[in-house]
Amino acid sequence: MKKVLLVAILLLITSFFANSREIAGIEMPEFIKSGNENLVLNGTGVIKKLIFKIYAIGIYIGAKSRDANAIMYQDKPYIIRMHFLRTIGKDKMVESMNTGFYKSTGHKPETLKKEIEHLNAMFTEKELKENQILQFEYIPGTGTKITLDGKLKGNIPGFPFKRALIGIWLGSEPRDEGVKEKLLGKE
DSSP: OOHHHHHHHHHHHHHHTTTTEEETTTESSSEEEETTEEEEEEEEEEETTTTEEEEEEEHHHHHHOOHHHHHHHHHOOOOEEEESSSOOHHHHHHHHHHHHHHTTTTTTGGHHHHHHHHHHHOOSSSEEETTOEEEEEEETTTEEEEEETEEEEEEOOOHHHHHHHHHHHHSOSSSSSHHHHHHHTTO
């Protein structure tokens, strides 16, 4: 009986780890459901500032792809999942996102001024705390749903915003070139 119990426990542990990927001490699930679609974890990375790990990031799409342009320019669902590894002030987060939008829009963030301001206004907490999860879920025809720890913060319509948002990490001027490669499953 003890052997059966031990085998059952080992199977449960194995199946848990087979359905998630460890990065920077946290687990990213291999699959996330978006509406009726199962999205697969395309890649993961860790965003750092100097020597400090800020957040682990994973990008989920319908089928694995190494083509950044295909991911950015197709009107298909995706999820960007950010798991904070340390507490970061709201102002630093907004500044980082704004810098990313500046680069991902070809230095023309004014083309999405209303959407970027809407996103910035969603950061109502003084800080994003260690172990919080910020998630961006793009749903074609609806827009990008933003949640913090599973609680809806808001929704931003439009395909151009979707492109610019994912372009922060996958665009021609990404937040971190090495992380871009990892998100594309190339490393």
